[in-house]
Amino acid sequence: MVRAPSIDKNGIKKGEWSKEEDDKLRAYINRYGTWNWRQLPRFAGLARCGKSCRLRWKNYLQPNVKRGNFTKDEEDIIINLHNQLGKKWSIFAKNLPGRTDNEIKNYWHTHLKKRTQGQDQIMSSNQEIKEEPSCQTSPISTVLMLKEDTNEESSQPNYNHQQISPPFEGLMSPNESCCSVLSQCYSTTPSNQESPADFWSQQLTIEDYDFSELMTWNGAEDTSTITPTFECLDDIWSHPFDMDYVIDAYKYQQPYVDSGHAYPSSPSTEEVCLWSYDLNDESLS
DNA sequence: AACCACACCAACCGCGGCGCA
């Protein structure tokens, strides 16, 4: 039901999104937020344009996107707003939590348009019979009915750090530095893959990583004293914070202690996210 | 079973608005 995947002349992939791409985008945004749509796909390891990523996230991957049939109430709201405002799909979406403008637009064209057209015909024929002034709600009153803060993007647990970009001026972005280091750690072809080009999608084991790069990057002088003690790094992007723990352990020059549990006391999500950003700037921690 | 027409909807595209230098 979607366009076949293709690659344009610039190497940008188009068409249907794979599960792997969804996982990458979801994991990346959950961790770093939507700091710059244009740059985001590069750091997330996606061969997509920013627009495509934004659309995929907004219309499909966002955790509070509601799927399934529209309720009668939702239909009424759409019809009412359409009568008042016209095709302001984004405004409709703000008044229908969990629904996206694209979904509402599609639903309008496939279900409601015909229905309202039928009603319009009835209305117009009735009006020809009796010319009474209509009692409509003004567009302004409808706008006032809209909820002030139902913006789905702002209601997300959004770790959007674009406000703190100045400290990173002239440096790699925090996202770039973090992801680049992760990529650099991966220095050898893993045992279960033929090509390292599949870095982002493959199953990973601890042997696949050369952590000296990561430790050097974080200023550790003697990398031999630090030994990763967990056994598997399966799908780091699908387990968003596992790698952050590792980075944190190296950042503070502390051995990563395996006390029989996968991970020690959990920092808050906000802490982990901030750590992932502040590796070059202590003032942010 | 094969064909066709229509419905559905994810994804693409172009444009306008906004912020910033």
Place this chain on the structure above:
DNA sequence: CTGCGCCGCGGTTGGTGTGGT
């Protein structure tokens, strides 16, 4: 004021599903 880059919106496309003949 102007130009540029980015984002979001609304219109459109195109592939798959489904029901009818």
